[in-house]
Amino acid sequence: MTLKTISAKAAAALDKELMSSGAFSIDQLMELAGLSVSQAIYRVHPPNNGRRILVACGPGNNGGDGLVAARHLCHYGYQPTVYYPKRSKNELYQRLSKQLEDLNVPFTEDFPAALGTTDHVVDAIFGFSFSGEVREPFPAVIKALEETRVPVTSVDAPSSWNIEDGPPKSGVGSNFHPMALVSLTAPKPLVRHFKGRHFIGGRFVAPSIALKYDFDVPRYEGIDQVVEVGASEEKL
Template sequence: MPIKYLSQRAAQAIDVELMSPTGGGFSFDQLVELAGFSVAQAITKEFNCDKYPRILIFSGPGNNGLDGLVAARHLSHFGYQPKVYYPKRPDKAVNKGLMKQCTELEIPFVDTPESGLHNSDLIVDAIFGFSFSGDVRQPFVSAIEALKTTKLPIVSVDIPSAWDVEKGNVNEGFQPTMLVSLTAPKEGAKDFQGPYHYLGGRFISKQMDRKWGLNLPEFPGTDQCVKLENNRSTPTSTSTSGSSSTAAPTTDTKKNVGDKMDRHFMENVVSNSFA
């Protein structure tokens, strides 16, 4: 069976479940670390350090940007020369901690997208993730324009920035060379036309995979990422509507429905499908 593609609301619900004490039991910091590490590892699979040593990472103000900072740290340990464009820096402990870790590794922070492009071999797009909606505003308008006009290969984290999470590249944005989907591909990823599509973030249990009917592939060995085959022609979606493609509720779902977190997904995400 092909891997399932997630709607925005389903992706948000799975994130909530992953951090729920009755669900995955993960902390936010753990998920960010695993996601960023998987992105860095996926890059090593297709972009050799000898040929693509200088990596410019565009990090946004949200969780996607944190994934980019974690990836920068791991890429530095892997022998690459990352630098980071991080114009919006929330005053939170996790952001400050990751910036400090990058600084300790002497990873430079550049002031503008252009200042990092002229001596780079690869770009990592970690600006906006699956929660993004609305219009792009400065300073990220300039960053998106740089991504649209550059001839350098681009690696996008989870969903290409400024794409519609469910409708895809409706605004005629850039096409990345590599997409590293996290947890499971989002519906908008059906528009991805690049040669390298990876799944990262090895934090979904077999039980959660069955519950949501994700049909995730096996991760090879100790890898934190897995290359996906081209299945754009036959993807199925985890939808918020009453689609027949949605998996039937499992015994675990029914048993935990009284829990506050599980009730949140059931009432706000899949209530129509499971009614």
């Protein structure tokens, strides 16, 4: 099956539809997204490869997905640390943070130090709504992700990448190529430029909605919330 992509504009409209006619709440969608990410991490970096996971979270929904993933990873037996420098005042994000604090998951403000002592990084900084310049404090974070040898899995989009055109031609993020990518709901056009392991997470979309937005729901096996797709399925 050849997987079709959806634009940033369509992805935003799809989210709104899922929360209106689709009858999902944002809490549900974030929980399902974070669960998908945690399962992808378990596949690309099983616990015997090292249990220390650094989850870098941005201020928006992508960061919320990262907070949920960190909670699930903790329950799987990993040792997550969360970098969340721009905490949202939104009640949902505050509750997600409190859930992690109750599990004694540490939050760090020193990204370079945490990066130096981790086995894997989850990049949940910017998602499909990102555009423009990378703002503080994230330029240094993305530069560190460009330079590290620690494997990185990005959530929905490698942070700093243009959703339509892929990595920037120069500057911050131009050399950022994560090991794995988890596309949420459906792939975005940037996957044409991605060369690593690619997963789809979105096992909740009704066929009628997928048809309306003209994308394919891949075949999920068993109880899996993610499916890995190969390069031959991404020539869109």
